[in-house]
Amino acid sequence: MCLRFSPLILLVLGMLLPPAFAENPHHHPHRSGHLPSVGLGEAPHFHEVDVDKLARVDDIARRPYDLPPPIQRKKSETVKFKLEFRELVSTLSPGTEYVFWTFDGTVPGPFLRARVGDNVEVTLTNHPTSTHSHSIDLHAVTGPGGGSELSEVKPGETRTFVFKALHPGVYLYHCATPNVPSHITNGLYGLIVIDPEDGWPEVDREFYIMQGEFYTRGALGDRGFQDFSPEKMMQEQPEYIVWNGRVRSLTGPGSLQVKQGERIRIFVGNGGVARSLNFHIIGEIFDAVYPEGAMSPPRHRVQTTLVPAGGASVVELTLENSGDYILLDHAIARIDRGSYGLLKVEGQPVPGLLSTP
Ligand SMILES: [Cu+2]
Numbered sequence: 001m002c003l004r005f006s007p008l009i010l011l012v013l014g015m016l017l018p019p020a021f022a023e024n025p026h027h028h029p030h031r032s033g034h035l036p037s038v039g040l041g042e043a044p045h046f047h048e049v050d051v052d053k054l055a056r057v058d059d060i061a062r063r064p065y066d067l068p069p070p071i072q073r074k075k076s077e078t079v080k081f082k083l084e085f086r087e088l089v090s091t092l093s094p095g096t097e098y099v100f101w102t103f104d105g106t107v108p109g110p111f112l113r114a115r116v117g118d119n120v121e122v123t124l125t126n127h128p129t130s131t132h133s134h135s136i137d138l139h140a141v142t143g144p145g146g147g148s149e150l151s152e153v154k155p156g157e158t159r160t161f162v163f164k165a166l167h168p169g170v171y172l173y174h175c176a177t178p179n180v181p182s183h184i185t186n187g188l189y190g191l192i193v194i195d196p197e198d199g200w201p202e203v204d205r206e207f208y209i210m211q212g213e214f215y216t217r218g219a220l221g222d223r224g225f226q227d228f229s230p231e232k233m234m235q236e237q238p239e240y241i242v243w244n245g246r247v248r249s250l251t252g253p254g255s256l257q258v259k260q261g262e263r264i265r266i267f268v269g270n271g272g273v274a275r276s277l278n279f280h281i282i283g284e285i286f287d288a289v290y291p292e293g294a295m296s297p298p299r300h301r302v303q304t305t306l307v308p309a310g311g312a313s314v315v316e317l318t319l320e321n322s323g324d325y326i327l328l329d330h331a332i333a334r335i336d337r338g339s340y341g342l343l344k345v346e347g348q349p350v351p352g353l354l355s356t357p
Contacts, residue, residue, distance in 0.1 A: 133153060
């Protein structure tokens, strides 16, 4: 539906190709076929979807302040999460539309939170209008497949499974239905935090940021509806690398807003599927970093922390000064593909911290 061939190319193709190919302007060598693969399960492929049958939402982004507070209780419990897979059309970048696959209608999915020792019950429903089966692998699970073998749901189905959260930490969850990278990159990822027994150090605010990659058939900035390109994904060449689902989701009303003097914690995850994230805030230094989201003593005074594909990190900092601070992937060649955000600190400039003589 979105392939465009110039009349000249069609004319040349018409002379070179058998009639069945020449007559069909929608033919593409990989359009419905699978790419070569020696991987697990189904190979990457493009699946034609009737976009008009999918619901459209104005904003696919999950807000960075949309997360539950730290758990205060001192005993284990059974915690229940209900998630719905929804395939939706929304804006990837101003003027560019895409079919997102989501947990609960946003990218990333909801921030899930439990406490170490809890039994976690996960109920997954796949919306009837979905075009694919989906499932979940939570990195907080101890067991084969991380839950994916107990959770695959066809459109219209619901399934439930339970796991025990043995280890505190910050964990990725993602769809694990083949072709797995295709399902993840289209938006099916989020974080589940298993709070430690004695909780986290107290902060004034927490935030939730996740990086994801989008492989569009058109080039970066091409407008209109864009199909997924499995070829670009196999080559690990994303057109867009964004935070919280779309370009500019963490600017304007999506900015991280704090008051001078506050201490904040940012949970940073990376759905991948190919790039690591080199998380940095221009003009700030992280007071504490839990590398890779590990529940070990934090490192102090860190400038940039690595967030691997399929992993997370946690940073804490106190905002001594005021003003606007840019958050970015300091593999900074990617900045124009969308991986940045804004931290706005309301307050007064502190004399002597940064000035002209
Ligand atoms: Cu899926």
